[in-house]
Amino acid sequence: MQLIRHQRTVHEGHKDYACDKCEKKFGQKVHLDLHKKAVHEKLKDYACDECRQKFGRKSTLLLHKNITHAGHKEYTCGKCEKKFGKTSNLYQHQRTIHESRKDYACDKCEKKYGYKVSLLIHQKTVHEGRKDFACDQCEKKFGIQSNLIKHLKTVHESRKDYVCDNCEKKFGLKSTLLVHQKIVHEGRKDYACDKCKKKFGKKAHLIRHQRTVYEGRKYYLCK
Secondary structure (H helix, E strand, O other), rough: HHHHHHHHHHHHOOEEEEOOOOOEEEOOHHHHHHHHHHHHOOOOOEEEEOOOOOOOOOOHHHHHHHHHOOOOOEEEOOOOOOOOOOHHHHHHHHHHHHOOOOOOOOOOOOEEEHHHHHHHHHHHHHOOOOOEEEEEOOEEEEEHOOOOOHHHHHHHHHOOOEOOOOOOOOOOHHHHHHHHHHHHHEEEEEEOOOOOOEEEEHHHHHHHHHHHOOOOOOOOOOO
């Protein structure tokens, strides 16, 4: 029986079990049940003891720990040498980055994405206005679990895990570190004013410049 099921699902691609709440299909009923519990019922019983992220399946938790925390990435892109822990992530990377494909379009605003999960997150947070992940230490809510985890680490735990290798300055977010390195150490100013050609390292600084200089707005700093 197991051999027949294996042949049908793996080699013949049969997916006979469809979720009645979304269009996702599965080759085995147990996988459908796990999907419903984790995605639609929000039951995530397996928590990572290193980063607080929660998962609906124990196997997904183990895969997360193996890739994210142990750093096991066995699949390498032949075009840029970037490494991945799963073949599916490697294929998605090649399609979206190297082939520039964006196969998932939003039916409400026509925005396109390379990943289906990115489209679903966009629809949930932007068009439905959902923020399902609430901080248990303050009243702030987030649409994405990863943003909640970043908030907890940087705001409530005051962690700064990202260190600049040029000046040893520390940051709570990797994105902030990258912006710092680009502006301070590389001297890049990628945002130019279309009226006076003045350049800025951050888009927010360009917008503030345009509003104060050309729109007459005033920003008052608290002393």
